[in-house]
Amino acid sequence: MTKIQRPTGMQDVLPDDGRYWSWVTKEATALAEQYGFARIDVPIIEYTDLFARGMGTASDVFVQKEMYTIEEPDGKHITLRPEFTAGLVRAYIQNGMGSWAQPVKLFSIGPIFRRERPQAGRYRQHSQFDCEIMGETDPAADVEVMMAAMNLYRKLGYKGLNFQINSTGCPVCKPVYMDALKSYLAGREDELAPIDIERLQKNPLRILDSKEKGMDALLADAPHIIDHLCEDCRDHFVDLRTLLDTLEQPYTINFRLVRGIDYYTKTVFEVWAEGIGAQAAVCGGGRYDGLAEAIGGRSVPGVGFGSGIERIILGIKEQGIEPPAPPSLSVLVAHFGGESKQTAVALTYTLRAAGIDTRLAFARKRRSMKSQMREANKHNVEYVLIIGDSEVENNTVTLRPMNGGQQEVVAVDELVERLRG
RNA sequence: GCGGGUAUAGUGUAGUGGUCAACACGUCUGGUUGUGACCCAGAAGAUCGUGGGUUCAAGUCCCACUACUCGCCCCA
Structure with a gap:
C-alpha cells in the first residue's frame, strides 16, 4: 500500500517554521489594527460566479484550470478562494457596509488556493495578509495601503525595499493605450518571441512584463500608459506621487507593471525587496473601482493589497533575518x-x-x-x-x-x- | 499543459555491478541510589520511491510510473 502524502503544492508548517509564522502574523495584525483596519474573516469557499465574473474572456480558463472548483450535488458550483479581494467586496455588499461610515477598512489573514504548478514560494495553498479600503477614491487611501505593506516589511527587518508603481488607467483611457501599444508592436512582430506574438493576440499588456530576451531594447520606445491617461486618472496618479514624495518613499515608475483584468483601475503597485530570487515582489496591490459592479453590487471604489506569508518568510530567511527567540517555558x-x-x-x-x-x-x-x-x-x-x-x-x-x-x-x-x- | 534536476533510517548525506548498506545530527537507555548542557558506552531505526527490464549478480545500469523540486505557460 502506498503511503499517503500531502497533496501536491500543499505544505506542512512545522514548529521550526511556526515561530516565523507567529511572528509575521502577529506583526501584520498589530500593524493593520494600528492603521485602523478591522479584522474580517470570510468563507474560504464562495460561489464560483464571484470569482468568474468580471474576469472577462479569461474567466473560463481561470475557473477551469487555475481554481479549485467543486460541483455540489444540487448543481451549484463553489470554489476555494484564489484571492481575498472578491470575497471581501462580496461581504461589503452583502452586509450593507455601504451604509457604514465610509470608507470601510478591512484586513484578513488566511489561506488561498490556486491550482497551478508549484514554484519557489508559490504553493497551491498559501496564506495571505490582505488589507482593503472600500468606499474611498482619495489617492491618500492608495498611499495608506501601500504604506501598510511597506511598513510591515520594514518592521520585519527587510532591507532594500522600494515601491514599483504604475497606473492601469480606467475603462475610458485603457483601451486607447492598448491601441497605441498594439500599433507600436505591430511594426516589430519580427523582433517578438513566439510566445509574445501569441500574447499580442490574447493579452497585449502581458508583453510588457515578458521575460523574453531583448525586451528592454524592444520596449525602449514603447508608449507608456501614464502618457495616455484620461484627466481623472492622470490627476489621481499625480496626487499619488506627490504624497509618496511628501512621505519620502522610494519608488520607481514601472511602465511594465500591468493588470490584465478590466475591473482594475488607476493605481497598480508592488513592493520589491532585494535578494528574493528571480521575483523581487513581496506584495502586489492596486485599485479596483470596477469590481463591486462586476459582481453585481452598486459601484464602490476600492484599493488594497495582498501579501503571501510564505513569500514574506522566504524573504526573511534569504535576508538572514532572525525571528524573536521562540518562547521558552519557565x-x-x-x-x-x-x-x-x-x-x-x-x-x-x-x-x-x-x-x-x-x-x-x-x-x-x-x-x-x-x-x-x-x-x-x-x-x-x-x-x-x-x-x-x-x-x-x-x-x-x-x-x-x-x-x-x-x-x-x-x-x-x-x-x-x-x-x- | 511543457521542460530540467532529484528520490538511500526522523533529517542531511556517503556508497568503483559482487561480504551483515556507512556517517553525522536527532531519538531512547545507561555512565551506582534524586540532577541537564560537554564527554563516553550501548540500543532502536532503511525490504535503498513504486513496478518492470538487463545481468551469474542491481542501492548502483536501462525503461515506465509516482512524488518532490527548479523553471516555463498563466498570474487575481
Missing part, C-alpha cells in the same frame, strides 16, 4: 512517581493558573532524574522543580536553575512569588 516539574507524581501534577496546574509557563514531566513509572533533566534542557526551561519524598513530606520543592546557579529548597507557599520575583 519551569519543568520533575518527580519520581507515586505520591510525588500526584503532588507534581497538582503543582503544575497551580503554577499554570498563576500564569507561569509550565511543563510536566510525563512518566508512567518511576523515571530517572537524568532523563527528566535532559528533557528540561531540550526544552530550554529556566527552572526545574524537583519533587521527591522529602519535598512531599515537608511541603517544599527543590528549585534548580538551569543557567548554572545554585539550587535551593523553597516552601510550596512561597514558590509562585519566588518564580515571579
